[in-house]
Amino acid sequence: MAASLSVLRVYWTLRVLLGSPISLEKHPGGLLPGKHGTYTYEYQDELSKITFLIATLMPCMENDPNCNMKKKLIGNNFVSIVFNESGTQFKLGSVCGQFAHVAIEVGYFILNIMVIPYDANTVLIQLHAKQEISCWLATRRALLSDRCAVRLLRKMIVRTQLSVNVWRSVQDNDDQPYISxxxxxxxxxxxxxxxxxxxxxxxxxx
Known part of the structure; x- marks a missing residue:
């Protein structure tokens, strides 16, 4: 039970550190109030703006026991973050389907199937990407504290999305690659x- 609470605490901490809470009344990222919850998290700096579509903040519908609405919404994005505390290996496409070009896996640091209490603030970040996308990316794996991990996550999101955009534009028109x-x-x-x-x-x- 203590291990489960520690994992939940790490997840909650990471989620809060991602950005600032924002009401869905302004429809950030195409989210609708009520249908997709009441709020989400958003991060903005001088160069970028990231709206996070977080499955655990969306309501579970009785008429949708398999959470297809959540999968459809999140699966419509090329880059996703997966918090994996299962201890099993993550496979690209297992969550987001055919549109998933990149998945950034955040795993709670586990050693010999045991959660180390003094490493409760440490997470392992791994990048899973299709071969045509991974060639554009340098960072693949990092073991960091939760605060450092969040800063790296935000940078990886921007860079991986840019890589996907460049690759898709080259596929459509090799003469005009994606710039911005x-x-x-x-x-x-x-x-x-x-x-x-x-x-x-x-x-x-x-």
């Missing part, structure tokens, strides 16, 4: 403008 979301939007706006500019003269000619 702003540049990506600008390219789409230019493409739409050029499309309608070519349609307009043909209408006038008719």
């Amino acid at each position: 979301s702003g540049v990506d939007r600008l390219r789409k706006i230019i493409a739409i403008r050029e499309k309608f500019a070519s349609v307009q003269p043909s209408k006038e000619a008719a």
Whole structure:
């Protein structure tokens, strides 16, 4: 029982350290109040903004015993964080399905199937990524205190999402690799403008 409480404490601490609580009334990350809970966590700095979709903060529905709603929502993201206290090896795709390109596994530090009390603040972070994505990434594994682990997690989330975006853009158009979301939007706006500019003269000619 003490081991279970220690694991829960580590999970709760990590969750709180991820960011600041934010109400779902503002629909962060597409979350809906009531349906997806009442609040979540969000982190923002000068360069990035991360909204965390946390399964344990979402209500369990009686008509959805397998939590398909949670799986569908979380599985719609390319990068996920998995808190694994089971002691068994995690396999990419076991939680998030076909859209899962990267999973960052956070494991409670266990030695010989025993939880070491004085290491209650230590977690093991492991990166699981598809081969085409992993070639862009350097950090694969780290054993850190919970506070250091959270800082690394946030950096890994941004870098892995960027790696996925670059890889997907190269697959779609090798001449225009992904640079940033702003540049990506600008390219789409230019493409739409050029499309309608070519349609307009043909209408006038008719």
